[in-house]
Amino acid sequence: MTNSDDVGLERSSAQFSLSVLLQRKLEKLILDGELKPGDKLNELELSKRFGTSRGPIREAMQNLCARGLAEAVRNRGVFVRTITPVEAFELYDVRAALFGLAGRLLTDRIDDAILKKLYDYVEDMDRLAQAQQYSDYYRTNLEFHDYLVRSAGNKMLVREYHSFVDRLHLCRMRGLVNSGALTISNREHAEMIDAAASGNNQRAQETFFRHVARAKLRFRSSLEEAGLT
């Protein structure tokens, strides 16, 4: 029983434990949308699919639960986490706070090399927005924010920020982008860079915070338009 998902071969290097590899695979399945919120994570099915026993599967699922991507119901199983609108708003607020911290910290570390890379990102996104290449814009946008957070020089923050971005992916609605919104969003990006370059760390924090706060408002609006209030 060796199928395409089998983890045996790539594990031959034995650098990571099986449960860690499975955890990453499951995480990918969830974030890629192959497993949707509410879907059940069946131990037996997954163990057959990945060619392992159920032990490592269970450990991987525990890990996913601890990180908020899944939730366990006793004697019933583990399910992909369902994020309610209220919880999504909460996630946005925490993400805003974390991102704001990134802005505050970045202010004390920013240099010409970082600045150039940031402006390159914004330029790229401007081009992609005008070309209406939404998918590429989306990806570059994520990279830009990721680079900002990593440049803040706080590993705990990076880890935590990603945890919240991942959870927000659980309720990300596709197709709520339009060219106008992208251009506006990108103007905010330039403002953030300027704020970080100004040396005023409190201002930078607030600017970064509000960028995510606006994303929250756009998300709320899109929910209301969809009649999901």
Next chain:
Amino acid sequence: MTNSDDVGLERSSAQFSLSVLLQRKLEKLILDGELKPGDKLNELELSKRFGTSRGPIREAMQNLCARGLAEAVRNRGVFVRTITPVEAFELYDVRAALFGLAGRLLTDRIDDAILKKLYDYVEDMDRLAQAQQYSDYYRTNLEFHDYLVRSAGNKMLVREYHSFVDRLHLCRMRGLVNSGALTISNREHAEMIDAAASGNNQRAQETFFRHVARAKLRFRSSLEEAGLT
């Protein structure tokens, strides 16, 4: 083999899975300092101690690892997380950001009932500081901050804030309190309440943020005094 730590009896209600109960027990052992940073979490020893098999123990340890209280080294075992000074500073910064968010959110929700309770806390702490009852002050201080965060009305924030406070407990040095510091700290508490009551949520956020930032500075100073730079 039934000893005092056996979880069999209290599990009769069967409301929680064994791994969850074990996770809580291990967490308590770590936070109470019975298991110190760097200590090994021996599967066999723990399974005998708690009267269970290794499966649930492993799942509980996975959970602790995911929450940053322990870390696993492949083929060597799981150890209580050791927090380096640099990591502690990082934790303080993230905690500051989360606490700042609490201040910002609280500003929009504060009412007379909350306000009264907050001032009661400060009064209690003033009394305890003057009486030099450090232990009681410490406990009340934790409760005060906990109440502030819970009053912000964001469950994700509460959960995340506690996660960071717990991790900071791993490197909390005892005996770095003195009556003067407590009085100063408590003055900051009153300032935070005033800021939240002012209705200016940005100001509140900054005030809350700086309260933790100052705690970070005090922590850094105490490390330097101890020659741990």
Next chain:
DNA sequence: CCGTATTTGTCCGTATGTATG
């Protein structure tokens, strides 16, 4: 450098609890 002791990693069997007809 090798053998041994120890611990982890993995797998499977059984019992218990849950959903469904």
Next chain:
DNA sequence: ACATACATACGGACAAATACG
């Protein structure tokens, strides 16, 4: 309401990797 089927929770045993003498 009862019985059946199924998934999970837990325990135990074997295999593999590592540390230490």
